[in-house]
Amino acid sequence: MIHMDHIRNFCIIAHIDHGKSTLADRLLMKTHTLLERDFQNQVLDNMELERERGITIKSHAIQMVHDFEGRKYILNLIDTPGHVDFSYEVSRSIAACEGALLIVDATQGIQAQTISNLYKAIDHNLEIIPVLNKMDMDSAMPDEVKDQIVDLIGCKSEEIIEASGKTGLGVDEILEAIIRRIPAPVGDPEAPLQALIFDSIFNSYRGIFAYFRILNGTVRKGEWVKFVASGKEYIADEIGVLKLGPEPKEQLSAGDVGYIISGIKTSREVKVGDTITHVDRPCQKAISGFEEVKPMVFAGIYPVDADDYEDLRASIEKLQLNDASLTFVPESSAALGFGFRCGFLGLLHMEIIQERLDREFDMDVITTVPNVSFKVMTTRGELMEVHNPSGLPAATAIDHIEEPYIWAQVISQAEYVGAIMKLCLDKRGLLKNQVYLTSNRVELTFEMPLAEIVFDFYDKLKSISKGYASFDYQPHGYQKADLVKLDILLNGEMVDALSTLIHRSNAYDFGRRMCVKLKELIPRQQYEVAIQAAIGAKVIARETVKAVRKDVTAKCYGGDITRKRKLLEKQKKGKKRMRQVGNIEVPQSAFLAVLKLD
Numbered sequence: 001m002i003h004m005d006h007i008r009n010f011c012i013i014a015h016i017d018h019g020k021s022t023l024a025d026r027l028l029m030k031t032h033t034l035l036e037r038d039f040q041n042q043v044l045d046n047m048e049l050e051r052e053r054g055i056t057i058k059s060h061a062i063q064m065v066h067d068f069e070g071r072k073y074i075l076n077l078i079d080t081p082g083h084v085d086f087s088y089e090v091s092r093s094i095a096a097c098e099g100a101l102l103i104v105d106a107t108q109g110i111q112a113q114t115i116s117n118l119y120k121a122i123d124h125n126l127e128i129i130p131v132l133n134k135m136d137m138d139s140a141m142p143d144e145v146k147d148q149i150v151d152l153i154g155c156k157s158e159e160i161i162e163a164s165g166k167t168g169l170g171v172d173e174i175l176e177a178i179i180r181r182i183p184a185p186v187g188d189p190e191a192p193l194q195a196l197i198f199d200s201i202f203n204s205y206r207g208i209f210a211y212f213r214i215l216n217g218t219v220r221k222g223e224w225v226k227f228v229a230s231g232k233e234y235i236a237d238e239i240g241v242l243k244l245g246p247e248p249k250e251q252l253s254a255g256d257v258g259y260i261i262s263g264i265k266t267s268r269e270v271k272v273g274d275t276i277t278h279v280d281r282p283c284q285k286a287i288s289g290f291e292e293v294k295p296m297v298f299a300g301i302y303p304v305d306a307d308d309y310e311d312l313r314a315s316i317e318k319l320q321l322n323d324a325s326l327t328f329v330p331e332s333s334a335a336l337g338f339g340f341r342c343g344f345l346g347l348l349h350m351e352i353i354q355e356r357l358d359r360e361f362d363m364d365v366i367t368t369v370p371n372v373s374f375k376v377m378t379t380r381g382e383l384m385e386v387h388n389p390s391g392l393p394a395a396t397a398i399d400h401i402e403e404p405y406i407w408a409q410v411i412s413q414a415e416y417v418g419a420i421m422k423l424c425l426d427k428r429g430l431l432k433n434q435v436y437l438t439s440n441r442v443e444l445t446f447e448m449p450l451a452e453i454v455f456d457f458y459d460k461l462k463s464i465s466k467g468y469a470s471f472d473y474q475p476h477g478y479q480k481a482d483l484v485k486l487d488i489l490l491n492g493e494m495v496d497a498l499s500t501l502i503h504r505s506n507a508y509d510f511g512r513r514m515c516v517k518l519k520e521l522i523p524r525q526q527y528e529v530a531i532q533a534a535i536g537a538k539v540i541a542r543e544t545v546k547a548v549r550k551d552v553t554a555k556c557y558g559g560d561i562t563r564k565r566k567l568l569e570k571q572k573k574g575k576k577r578m579r580q581v582g583n584i585e586v587p588q589s590a591f592l593a594v595l596k597l598d
Contacts, residue, residue, distance in 0.1 A: 004184055004185060004186075004187070004189070004253075004254060004255040005184045006071060006072065006073045006074060006184070007073070007074045007076070007184055007185055007255045007256065008073060008074070008075050008076070008098070008099065008178050008179060008182050008184065009076045009078070009096065009097045009098050009099070009182075009185060009213065009255070009257060010075070010076070010077060010078075010097050010098070010099040010100060010101060010129075010178055010182055011077070011078045011093045011094060011096075011097045011099075011100050011101075011121075011126075012024060012077070012100065012101045012103060013100050013101070013102050013103065013114065013117045013118055013121060014102070014103035014104070014105075014114060014117075014133075015104075015105070015108075015111035015114045015470060018103050018104060018105040018108070018111075018114070018133060018134075019103065019105060019133040019134055019165045019166075020103050022165030022166065023101075023103060023131070023133060023163065023165040023171075023174075024077060025165070026165055026168050026171045027064065027075075027077065027171060027174065027175065028062065028064060029168075030066075030168075030171050030172070030175065031064035031065060031066045031075065031175070032065075033062065033063075033064045033065070033243060033244065061076065061077070061078045061198075061199065061211055061242045061257055062076075062077050062242055062243065062244070063075070063076050063077075063241045063242055063243055063257065064076075064077065066175055066179070068175070068176070068179050073179055075175075075178060075179075076213075076256075076257040078093040078096055078097060078198070078257070091120055092198045092199070092272060092273060093198060094117075094120050094121050094124050094126065095124060095196060095198065095273075096196055096198045096213035096257065097124075097126060098126060098127065098182055098183050098184075098185055099126050099127040099128070099129065099178065099181065099182030099183070100121045100126045100127070100128055100129070101129050101131050101174065101178075102114070102118060102121075102128050102129065102130045102131065102149075102153070103131045103133050104130065104131070104132055104133065104145055104148075104149060105133055105134050105145075106132045106133060106134050106135050106137065106140035106141060106142055106145050106162075107134055107137050107139045107140050107141065109141070109144065109145045109148050109438075109441060110145070110148045110149065110152060110411070110437070111411060111470035115152070115409070115411075115472070118152070118153070122153075127181055127182045127183060128153055128155070129159075129161070129174070129177045129178065129181055129182070130149045130153065130155055130159065130160045130161070131160070131161045131163050131170070131174060132145060132146065132149070132160055132161065132162050132163065133163055133164065133165055134164060134165070134166075135162045135163060135164045135169060135170070136164040136166055136167050136169065142162065144438065146160050147438070148437060148438060148441075151437070161173045161174055161177060184255070185215075185254065185255035187214070187215050187216045187217075187254030187255055188216050188217070188254060189216075189217065189218050189253040189254045190217075190218075191216040191217050191254075191283075192216065192217050192277060192278060192281045192282060192283040192284070193214070193216065193217030193218065193219055193225070193276065193277045193278045193281070193283065194214070194215045194216040194217055194275060194276075194277060194283040194287060195212040195213065195214045195215065195217075195219065195275065195276040195277075196212060196213050196215060196273070196274075196275060196287045197210050197211065197212050197227075197270065197271070197272055197273065197274045197275075197276065198211055198212065198213060198272065198273075199211040199272060200270045200272060200321055201321070202318050202321045206261055206263075207261065207262070207263045207264050207265050208261075208264040208265070208269075208270050208321060209246070209259045209260075209261055210259065210260050210262075210264075210270050210276070211242065211257070211258070211259050212257070212258065212259070212260060212276055213256070213257045214252055214253060214254050214255065214256050214257075214258075215254065215287060216254050216283070217253070217254060217277075217278070217283070218251055218252070218253035218254070219236060219239060219251065219252055219253075219260070219276075219278075220236070220239075220250060220251040221236055221237075221238065221239055221248075221249075221250055221251065222235060222236060222237075223235070223236050223278065224236075224278065224279040224280065225260070225262070225276050225277065225278060225279065226276070226277055226278065226279045226282060227269065227270070227271075227274050227275075227276055228274060228275040228276075228277060228282075228286045229271045229273075229274040229275070229286070230269050230270075230271060230274065232264075232269050233279050234262035234263070234264065235262055235263075236260050236261075236262055237261050237262050237263055238260070238261040239251070239252055239258055239259070239260050239261075240252075240258055240259055241256070241257070241258045241259075242257070242258065242259060246259055260276065266317075270321065274286075275287045295325070295327050295342075295343025295344055295345060296343075296344065296345055296346055296372065296404075296450060296454075296475075297343070297344045297345070297346060297347060297349075297350060297370045297371070297372060297454050298341060298342065298343050298344070298370065298371055298372065298373060298387045298388070299341075299342060299344070299350055299367050299368055299369070299370040299371070300331060300333060300336070300339050300340070300341055300342070300367070300368035300388070300497065301316070301328075301339055301340050301342050301354075301357075301365050301366075301367055301368075302333065302336040302337060302338070302339030302340075302365060302366045302367075302368070302497075303337075303339065303363065303364065303365060303366075304364040304365065304366055305364070306337045306338065308363065308364070309337075309338050309339070311361075311363065312339070312340070312357075312363055312365065313330075313340070315357055315360075315361035315363050316328050316340060316342070316357070318361070319353065319356060319357065319360075319361075323353070325344075325345050325349070326342060326343070326344065326349075326353060327342065327343035328340040328341065328342045328343070329341050331388065333368075333390070333496050333497050336366060336368070336497050339366075341387055341388060343387075344370075347370065347454065347458065348458075350367070350370060354367055366497075368497045368498075369497070369498065369499075369500055370454055371387075371388070371389065371451065371454065371500060371501060372403070372404055372450045372451045372454060373385055373386065373387045373404065374386045374401050374402065374403050374404075374483070374501060375401070375402040375403075375478050376392065376393065376398055376400075376401050376402075377398070377399040377400050377401075377402070378393060378397050378398060378399060379396075379397055379398070379399050380397075381399075386501075389485050389496075389499040389500055389501045390496040390499055392485055392501070395485075395536055400480050401480070401481060401483045401501075402478040402479060402480055402481065403449050403450070403451055403478065403479065403481040403483060404449070404450040404451075404475060404477075404478055405447060405448065405449055405450065405475075405476045405477060405478065405479050406447075406448055406449075406450050406453070406473040406474060406475055406476050407432075407445060407446070407447060407473060407474050407476045408424070408429065408445070408446045408447075408448050408453070408471065408472075408473045409443060409444070409445055409471070409472045409473070410424070410443070410444045410445075410446070410461065410469055410470070410471050411437070411441060411442070411443045411444075411469065411470050412441070412442060412444070412465050412469035412470075413440055413441060413442075413465070413469075414436070414439075414440050414441070414442050416464060416465040416466075416469060417434075417442055417444070419464040419465070420444060420461065420464065420465060420469060421444070423457075423460055423461060423464060424444075424446045424448060427448060427449075427452035427453065427457060428448065428449055428452055428503065429446040429447065429448035429452070430446060430447045430448075431444065431445075431446055432445045432446060432447050433445035447476065449479075449481065449503075450473075450475075451501075451502075451503075453473070458471060481503060482503060482504045482505075483501050483502065483503055483504070484501070484502060484503075484504050484507050484535045484536075485499060485500075485501055485535070485536075486499065486500050486501075486502050486507050486510065486511055486514075486533060486534075486535055487499050487533070487534050487535075488514060488515075488518070488531070488532070488533055488534075489530075489531070489532040489533075489534055489539075490522070490529060490530070490531060490584050490586070491529055491530055491584065492530070492532075493584075495586060498514075498586075507535060507540065508540050508541070510533075511533030511534075511535075511540045511541040512533065512540070512541040514533055514541070515531045515532070515533050515541045515542060515543040516543060518531050518543070519531055519543040519544075519545055522545050522584065522586065524545055524546065524547065524548045525545070525547065525548065525584065526547060526548060526549070526575065527547050527575045528544055528545065528546060528547045528575075529544070529545040529584055530542060530543075530544055531543045531544070531545065547575065549571070549575075550571075552567045552568065552570070552571050553567055553568065
């Protein structure tokens with residue numbers, strides 16, 4: 001057994017693309033956790049999707065053994081995602097650690113996401129080790145970026161380690177700093193067991209692997225354990241540590257990071273952030289800091305084939321196990337049948353879930369227009385929470401609607417400030433603060449409605465700032481808003497899956513663009529299809545998909561005009577009858593068209 005003084009638990013904090021996964025590879029190579037023959041880039045990003053997009057989606061844990069000054073040290077690295085949509089993953093990883101490597105790209109400087117994750121780490125009293133990555137690049141600006149780091153965390157300039165994930169520069173210094181600066185875990189191995197679950201994965205043969213970090217006590221193979229939040233009891237069939245694969249052990253005690261397999265098959269029983277304790281000697285209270293995740297964006301997910309409903313439920317449950325920030329409830333729609341209303345942390349998160357449903361579970365799904373949740377005050381004085389425009393009470397029963405607001409932080413180069421301000425003000429934002437971090441970098445703070453950033457805000461921000469601006473947001477309560485429900489009608493029938501709640505000032509423009517877009521996407525029928533956008537009973541925009549028609553007068557040449565008219569009248573009657581029974585198929589692309597209206 002290695003003594004607790006020789007254990008170090010740390011995570012890595014960085015913005016997207018600052019080289020965190022590459023640097024993690026270097027640490028694994030240096031400590032011989034990873035052999036040359038097993039090496040592949042971004043070894044911890046084991047999802048095909050992560051490699052394709054070059055982002056970390058899941059937090060990963062891995063144990064390294066490092067010999068330093070003649071002693072063996074165990075280093076537990078819990079890798080974290082960098083994108084704003086995965087901040088929940090980051091908060092759990094931080095709760096399981098005593099220290100953090102703050103990685104900043106020497107070519108880009110400090111970005112918004114780095115700052116928000118750093119504050120989370122400081123709230124948990126983690127020891128921060130600043131690392132300046134990508135020092136081998138010609139465009140590196142070490143002095144400038146060092147000044148930014150010193151301003152941000154108040155460390156000394158010489159404490160910042162210069163490194164490069166590509167060449168391996170500075171890796172020894174990082175390992176030394178982890179051992180010297182990060183405190184060893186504290187805890188009593190003899191106390192009642194108290195372990196925090198920070199992640200879990202599903203294995204179809206062995207059930208659920210729950211990853212945990214022990215704060216107090218010791219757990220042995222074959223003991224009865226209890227999950228506090230769910231109240232369920234299990235036998236610890238296998239416990240062990242996480243190397244490149246799971247490595248079974250007979251016992252783990254305070255300070256260790258490991259996994260437990262107890263034959264759990266249902267995903268609802270393992271909640272991330274839950275506490276594991278012994279059945280016969282339970283701990284007094286659960287570990288604090290477990291919070292139910294608050295989704296920001298809601299969308300309906302429906303199976304393309306109605307018979308796949310149960311399969312879709314099973315797939316989403318398995319995904320939820322691996323991604324605790326996904327929430328879902330069953331719902332039904334007149335246009336799409338039965339499906340689920342899912343809550344996501346953001347648009348990227350929604351996209352990733354859709355991709356994973358397709359790749360990992362082979363599910364064909366239709367996703368409706370994403371929207372946020374609103375609070376509706378009825379004329380009777382009741383407060384309702386509405387996640388779906390079709391759940392809105394009648395217009396006469398609504399006193400007022402409140403929509404969620406956020407504090408948005410944008411960090412960018414000074415030359416793009418004008419364009420960014422215009423974008424945010426067009427999105428009904430209010431500029432609250434403007435701070436120059438250096439002569440060329442500025443931080444802008446806006447108060448904005450969350451609904452405005454759901455669609456295309458992030459893409460637009462990246463394009464107007466040539467990719468330099470970084471963005472982060474925090475929820476900031478609800479405010480009254482003049483919102484209307486915009487319905488889309490096809491031949492007078494409302495398509496509930498295309499309804500949206502939208503600010504009155506944007507409704508006319510949005511409705512018109514929506515009709516034009518749908519006209520391109522809805523296939524022509526044997527009869528005319530009227531596409532209308534309406535607010536209540538008032539139609540604000542209309543487009544018509546022309547009928548595909550047979551030329552019935554082709555065989556009738558010469559003679560009186562009444563002969564032709566008679567044939568056309570006969571055709572008209574048939575078209576009218578067809579429209580009464582005609583059913584319009586709305587293609588999947590039409591539901592997604594709303595996202596790409598520009």
